Amino acid sequence: MPHTATNRRPRWWTELLLIAVVYAAYSGGRLLARGDVTTAVGHGLAILRLEELLHLDAEHPLNRLFTGTPALGIPADFAYATLHYLVTPAVLVWLFRRRPLHYRAARTWLMVSTLLGLVGFTLMPTCPPRLLDAGHGFVDTMAQFSAYGWWGGEASAPRGLGGMTNQYAAMPSLHVGWALWCGVMLWRYGRTPLPRALGVAHPLLTVVVVMGTANHYFLDAVAGCAVMGLGLVLARPATRGADRLRNRLRGPVLERFGGRVGRRFAGGGTTGASPVVSGGCETSAGERIPGQRARSASADDTPAPAR
Template sequence: MPYTANRDRPRWWTELLVIAVVYTAYSSGRLLARGNTESAIDHGLSILHLEKSLRFNLERPLNRLFTDTPALGIPADFAYASLHYLVTPAVLIWLFHRHPVRYRLARTWLLISTMLGLIGFTLLPTCPPRLLAPAEGFVDTMAQYSSYGWWGTEASAPRGLGGMTNQFAAMPSLHVGWAFWCGVMLWRYGRTPLTRTLAVLYPLTITFVVVGTANHYLLDAVAGAAVMGVGLVLAGPALRITDRVRERVRSRFASGDSGARSPIVSGGWKTSTGEHFPGQRTPSAPSPGAADPAGDGAPSAAR
């Protein structure tokens, strides 16, 4: 059953807080899930052997092309080090402003998929091709062209901050996963031919970049797209559960407030003759001949 979108426009400050908390947890989890070097190398070699049995041979020729052609390798390194952190937030902001009704589902899809990727890093720490032994035939283009950018020899981290990244977080490739998400959003909600073109070119470009720079295997890219597919399936149920919990909390607080307040201001107490609460209006004198409130039928005494 598809998720029925909530028509309430999200608040930007709550969205910023949610994304910041999830991304902080994700980044911290990446550092804690570095894994053992030997097992990470074994996993990387196993992926290479599997690709060889499937007759995949894209990584080495593409890596050689980027290594031998600086005009391709240098822009690819810049793309790998920056677009992942620029395009995805830009698409999120665009959705928030232009398609607020669809934003929550899209955001939830992205966050769930990101956390699924963290599970993959934890269960399967994988050495990227660039860190394998030279005999495997890969060259680290990020290290080769590091003098042109802000990154050092440890992935795309700025120089001196290599210890703040997990270099064995290769499987699945969230560079490809996030790019796939951006492509789907641009294709579905974009209204111009340029947007549709970017929706196709951006994920394909990122896939070639991560493979050509030897940061990921081709199967890492496939796994990144697969993780996004699972995240999409889980996003609707996750939002429905969240909305139900929110409604229950609201109704509980609402019922608690109504029970705490008495509908009768005086609480059932009455004033004696001649007394009144502060600020209470004094009733006007009844007209002559009016019935006695006591019910004895005698006219009220004049005041």
Template sequence: MRRLRNQATGLPVWWLELLMLAVLYYSYTGTRSVADASAGEAMRMGHDLVRFETFLHLDIELSLNRWLQSVPVLAVVCCYYYATLHFVVTPGLLVWTHRRHTRHYAQIRWTLVVTTLICLVGFFLFPTAPPRLLTGTSYTDTMSHFAGWGWWTGTASAAPNGLEGITNQYAALPSLHCAWSMWCGFLLVRFGRRPVTRILGVLYPAATFFVVMSTANHYLLDAVAGWMVLGVAAGSVALVFAWRRRVPTVPVGAVPVPVPPRESARPAGSAAPVAVANAGGSGPVPVVLAASTAAGRDPTAGSGAVEAAESPPSPESPPSPESPPSPESPESPAEPTAAQPAPPAEPASSARAAPAPDRQGPPATAPVPPVPAPAAPEHSLRSDRAIRPDGARAV
């Protein structure tokens, strides 16, 4: 399946943008063909709007149209405005948003597309003749009156000469000019960095409203309907994008990578795991598990210093083969035999002492932090008893 978005920018691919333009164009063409077949209904709809605005005292179109006709220079400027800016500013701002504000482009583009589609539905359901085409009224078709000053035709409003057939003459309700100009003004105010740009964002919709009223191309209610359509489209698109941001999505073609489970950190201090091993069957010996070994430390390094402080080594004395072990030294290791070689003697100056295999005591529940050993008195490091030549200890 081909990707619908550019992986670098996250924007739709170019052919998808062209497809949207083609859909909008042919939809507009379809509404034009339907409106041409219902010219009588479009005239009746136009007269109904004039009567309704007169009843509400909102019929300002005729006054603006007569005043503009009295100022020919301004009338020509308004004709150029109507024939050009509507088709230049809107796509220009769309491209500007695509290049400068990529993160907001999708929502802005869809707002314009939905607004246009709703207006096309209005053209199809409610074909309406503009004031300049109403029979029995005193409106002046300004675009036709000053057609000699520009490239537009005198029979199809802003359409260029020879392209009268591409326009829908009865697409007055709602006003697409007012909807698009308000969309452009919002972009200029929202993303403009300079005060001049923001001022133009306010003036452009207001100027468009004046031009479409004074040239008798739209009614006041057409403009209001166009602004309402833009508001509905913007709100709907904003809700959809807010919902999409809450729902996690996976890009097309992406393969999810399984994440290995993280090893739980072993608690330190009193919660460190401790196992009890039976050393030689003589009694339980506390053994600190992999929490210290995995970190590169000796699990008995902390307790060895304490044991060295608690049990100072006895002075070295050559073992006597004819003298039995003294009852006062129960922890003396057994004499090695020929079948059992004697283990290598550990230096007396070792920093730690290995735990005795037959030492009894409750299993440790946590490694004891190393504490500095108190200075032992001089007389505790050597024996207070002298050994007689016969092997017995002197009292």
């Protein structure tokens, strides 16, 4: 069966370039979507009040636990600073190598959801719990334990590079969204109990970490899951649109190339020879090409000669 756009294995270098371009656009978009600090603080306080009203404010007890227990807080800080950027690419590579028929749909889902998250950062800049006034009871664990890692007091950015991050891009939490995507991929395409167990543990651990380190509210995590759900719905239309655009751009190229080839054969190439496929080889009457089936009597008006 011929390979189609949906079952052909993508080229690794085109995938690497595409992911790099999308991630660069996402990172640049985060910086451009900084928003007003007063507005971001207002959004953060509104989320906190809503959680308290609904009794969903699990951030406070988790943050106190991580702050008062370095054995939990320090590993949580490392998890927040690394897993987001290590596990997701690792799962992408695993899918590309081991599940190539499912890779393109999975990659498209992740990219569409990431771009939707960027829209959320733009429309609703949100101050994370760690940047609220100290009177609200949150401690920035990454700042408290910064001596143990490479980060400073500005989220997980390396020391001195805090100005290159948008610290008010808290809603939705793509830490949770990407972890959910990784979990679904590991659960769905893992063939042994270990990847499936990791598929369940990774997103749950991420939710606990982002709240315990005071980087996100619980509702940020919920919004991250919702964005991934919407991205899943839009992934298939996005794939069809990309296919139509590629075919539209490929058509003129093939037409131009095909026209040149046709003119070359029509003119006999460089030697002027006629493009006869048989090359002058013919069969005599009654002779069959090896492997050719004899025609049935019903298909021929004259009876076959006796042998």
